[in-house]
Amino acid sequence: AQSVTQLDSQVPVFEEAPVELRCNYSSSVSVYLFWYVQYPNQGLQLLLKYLSGSTLVKGINGFEAEFNKSQTSFHLRKPSVHISDTAEYFCAVSVLHNQGGKLIFGQGTELSVKP
Amino acid sequence: GAGVSQSPRYKVAKRGQDVALRCDPISGHVSLFWYQQALGQGPEFLTYFQNEAQLDKSGLPSDRFFAERPEGSVSTLKIQRTQQEDSAVYLCASSLAQGRTEAFFGQGTRLTVV
Numbered sequence: 399a400q401s402v403t404q405l406d407s408q409v410p411v412f413e414e415a416p417v418e419l420r421c422n423y424s425s426s427v428s429v430y431l432f433w434y435v436q437y438p439n440q441g442l443q444l445l446l447k448y449l450s451g452s453t454l455v456k457g458i459n460g461f462e463a464e465f466n467k468s469q470t471s472f473h474l475r476k477p478s479v480h481i482s483d484t485a486e487y488f489c490a491v492s493v494l495h496n497q498g499g500k501l502i503f504g505q506g507t508e509l510s511v512k513p
Numbered sequence: 514g515a516g517v518s519q520s521p522r523y524k525v526a527k528r529g530q531d532v533a534l535r536c537d538p539i540s541g542h543v544s545l546f547w548y549q550q551a552l553g554q555g556p557e558f559l560t561y562f563q564n565e566a567q568l569d570k571s572g573l574p575s576d577r578f579f580a581e582r583p584e585g586s587v588s589t590l591k592i593q594r595t596q597q598e599d600s601a602v603y604l605c606a607s608s609l610a611q612g613r614t615e616a617f618f619g620q621g622t623r624l625t626v627v
């Protein structure tokens with residue numbers, strides 16, 4: 399079975415400061431890794447994904463994440479945040495094969511950007 | 514439309530009432546997923562369709578939950594005899610194929626059972 403742990407439930411940060419949202423996963427098989435963002439009363443929007451290849455993945459809105467297999471981590475980073483980045487962020491894994499690619503999500507991290 | 518559409522956006526049901534939640538996936542998307550998101554939690558998998566075939570329903574919490582996708586397009590999630598613990602946002606997602614391709618999410622249906 400797979401599981402995802404987001405180590406911080408809330409991350410307050412000032413505008414233009416850097417931010418890192420932490421994600422660790424557990425799986426006995428290879429997984430694909432995702433970060434989604436959810437704005438209030440909205441569905442989830444894909445920020446970025448790691449399928450294979452380069453361990454540094456760049457996504458939308460200036461976000462990037464690094465896959466670290468030895469530490470089973472996939473932390474999300476942004477060098478300078480904006481007020482508009484305030485939202486809930488979810489890390490997720492999927493296993494292709496016979497599970498159809500269903501996503502296993504972490505509990506979420508609420509990013510609050512203050513002026 | 515261009516995205517995944519869910520209806521209704523909000524639903525208030527009295528305990529014991531049956532409800533039906535609709536999902537219109539992106540045209541041509543083979544895979545369709547339902548997730549349940551309780552307040553302050555991450556989404557949890559309910560069920561998965563590949564075209565009209567329901568290949569995984571391991572996440573359905575009880576036999577009161579039933580999902581169908583009879584023509585391989587629109588899907589309906591039905592909850593019978595709703596209970597207060599069913600209150601959540603129900604998210605639908607579709608993808609062109611399984612696994613490697615991006616899953617696109619609808620805005621969800623917020624169900625409140627009173």
